[in-house]
Amino acid sequence: MPHKLLRVHRADAMGAAGRRPVMIAIAGDSAAGKTTITSGLLRALGPDRCVAVCVDDYHRYDRDERRDLPFTALHPDCNHVDIMEQHLQLLATGHPVLKPVYDHHTGKLTRPEYVQPREFVIVEGLLPLHTKLMAACFDVTVFLNPPEEIRRDWKIRRDTTQRGYSRDQVLSELGRRETESAAFIRPQRQRADIVVRFAHVEQRRDPPGTPLSAEIVLRPTVRHPDLSTMLADSGQPMHLKLSRDEDGRPVDTLHVHGYVPREDSHMLEKAIWAQLGTDTGLPCYLGELDGGRRSEPLAITQLLLLYHMLEAAR
Amino acid sequence: MPHKLLRVHRADAMGAAGRRPVMIAIAGDSAAGKTTITSGLLRALGPDRCVAVCVDDYHRYDRDERRDLPFTALHPDCNHVDIMEQHLQLLATGHPVLKPVYDHHTGKLTRPEYVQPREFVIVEGLLPLHTKLMAACFDVTVFLNPPEEIRRDWKIRRDTTQRGYSRDQVLSELGRRETESAAFIRPQRQRADIVVRFAHVEQRRDPPGTPLSAEIVLRPTVRHPDLSTMLADSGQPMHLKLSRDEDGRPVDTLHVHGYVPREDSHMLEKAIWAQLGTDTGLPCYLGELDGGRRSEPLAITQLLLLYHMLEAAR
Structure with missing residues (x-):
């Protein structure tokens, strides 16, 4: 010791x-x-x-x-x-x-x-x-930006199981904090190179247990891996879309749906990783949720962040 | 609140x-x-x-x-x-x-x-x-450098009354610390502009209750107030003496004996303060010991340090 x-x-x-x-x-x-x-x-x-x-x-x-x-x-x-x-x-x-x-x-x-x-x-x-x-x-x-109703559920689950609060206490605290969330937390989105939103895909009824989808805004403030050719088809469960951000600035948005098959997401992971030009294999431990569950959108999100960290280290 | x-x-x-x-x-x-x-x-x-x-x-x-x-x-x-x-x-x-x-x-x-x-x-x-x-x-x-037997008494008194240790624990701790005191604490004396030693004057038998005397080494690494003319007489309870420090470097040493009358020390205080060229009066609260007792050597020491602090602030 x-x-x-x-x-x-x-x-x-x-x-x-x-x-x-x-x-x-x-x-x-x-x-x-x-x-x-x-x-x-x-x-x-x-x-x-x-x-x-x-x-x-x-x-x-x-x-x-x-x-x-x-x-x-x-x-x-x-x-x-x-x-x-x-x-x-x-x-x-x-x-x-x-x-x-x-x-x-x-x-x-x-x-x-x-x-x-x-x-x-x-x-x-x-x-x-x-x-x-x-x-x-x-x-x-990076700024994480889930829909408020999802964040509320996450907060209730965590604060009642891990921090000793009751459900009512958490809900009342969320109300007390709303003005300050709007004034101080959400404006930080503007300073993020990457904005991540885990959510249910609208107008889809996935079977229960399907992981949330990810919508990943990639701002041109840093150099992202080039995915435009491989993810151009907007009909696919993973696709990249040129659009305008809330403030009108041009951005790419990467969509990774929760129901994407492991083989497809693995191909995207390899394509991202290849652009680093590194000899080391794909990292482990990505996409893990509580209770041993797995999420492909989470894995892709984490891999993108790792890509940027390793790219910045070169 | x-x-x-x-x-x-x-x-x-x-x-x-x-x-x-x-x-x-x-x-x-x-x-x-x-x-x-x-x-x-x-x-x-x-x-x-x-x-x-x-x-x-x-x-x-x-x-x-x-x-x-x-x-x-x-x-x-x-x-x-x-x-x-x-x-x-x-x-x-x-x-x-x-x-x-x-x-x-x-x-x-x-x-x-x-x-x-x-x-x-x-x-x-x-x-x-x-x-x-x-x-x-x-x-x-500044480095404070009392004789070890005085420091031991001070440490026993403080640690047994304020920190919950027994006398034996304090003595044993002092023994355990001696090597490190010598290796790390005392060498800092070399980096001090002013070295202060409160001690009994040797070969004098002051009545009980007489405050300790101060021997204040003034190194020429900072500019001290000029006291040479007023304190030249080494027979007086306050005097300044040109000498060599432990390492041979020239220093002034100001001696203030514990039995110096309040009027004499007050005169020295005024002389030091005058050299600052300030309008404000002499500071209060100097020279106070525990239990309402007073020490002229402590007051002079503190006033010298205040002189340097205010001089550096100009």
Whole structure:
């Protein structure tokens, strides 16, 4: 035990102010699926190459203190935004940080954690793209944007099973947070290179248990793998469509339907991976949901993000 | 209560990356008198102008974890020295930090504390001058160097009354720490502009209750107030003496004996203060010991440090 502590410490000290890591942001509202996306990326790259940081730990107030405040944990004033900016800049330039830790079970702020950037740093949370300076720390930025009714179901399931809240408490909290979601969380979509929306396909009645489909907006702010020739047919369960984003800017949108057969999605994965020009095989552990279920749209989404992380590392 | 929290937060956010503060380091071994010196400076300047940071909060391990380690809390490997360096640089350039907090009662690391630099930042602790980079963050550096038998008495008194240890535990801990004191704490004396030693005057038998005398080494690494003409007579209870430091370098040493009359020390205080060319009167709250007692040598020491802080701020 002591010897392990010592080894870790010495390795860390030597690594201080080392190579600049590749930084990816995964932003989105509470229970939008950030952890599911992140854990697949973490497992695919492994803990030696990749570390994840959650910026929701930068709460300025603990649960008791928040009770009397006129805003929720979503509000920038409820978070140490200046320290988030500072720590993201430090990590982006290869420096370690002493990251605060918020305990979701007790609602208390507790012992901080020493984080040394590795080759890849995944930063997920409610507000990682809140300021221009934060957004500028990243090589790739992602915003998760599920329909509100799906996010509500996800939040009820997680908060009642893992965080000790009742269904009514979660619903009331969602109501309390709505104004701040609109004011602070959703505007971050504009700063994302990639916007991911897991949803049911409208006007389709898939059998129960079919995974959600993904609609992946690929903004031309980063260079995406070229999929235009292979996915041109809009009748297929996977296709790419040139369109305009909400604000009129041109974007590609990749659609991956939940019922896509594994063989088809595997072909797309190989095509994306081939464009990296790497010798290593396709990463494992992509597309895994709770309870051992699998989702092809999730696997494609995670692979696209991995593509960007590895491309930025070259 | 919520309104006060909000006010504090807004003021802090506005002050972020503000003016560069004056930074003073007060280094020394455990129970060397750092808190006594610091609290006088803090009270004299007031909380609006001055904030104190203790670098002993940067422990890498809590008390339980340290139990199995082959070194004590004094060892640099037992502390986040890289984060100390980072935070001192941030404070010195006017940025806030989220400082870790070590609870001396429980021996646990706990909720960190947001620290915004003010006009003056006092950094005290075991290792604030351990690296060149840390030492370079300061305008003035001080090392406290009491004789070991006096420090032992102070440590026994403090740790048995305020930290829940027995006398035997304190003595055994002092033994365990001796090698590391010699290796890491005492060498910081070399990086100090001012070295302060409170001690009994040898070959004198002062009545019980006489405060300790101070021997204040003034290195020519900073510009001290000119006291040479007024304190030339070595027969007096306060005098300045040109001599050589341990390593042969020339230094002035100011002696202030514990029995010096209040009127004499007051004259010296006025002479020091006059050299600042300020309109404000002499600061209050200097020279205060526990239990309402007063020490002229302590008052003079604190006034000298205040002189340097205000001089650096001009």
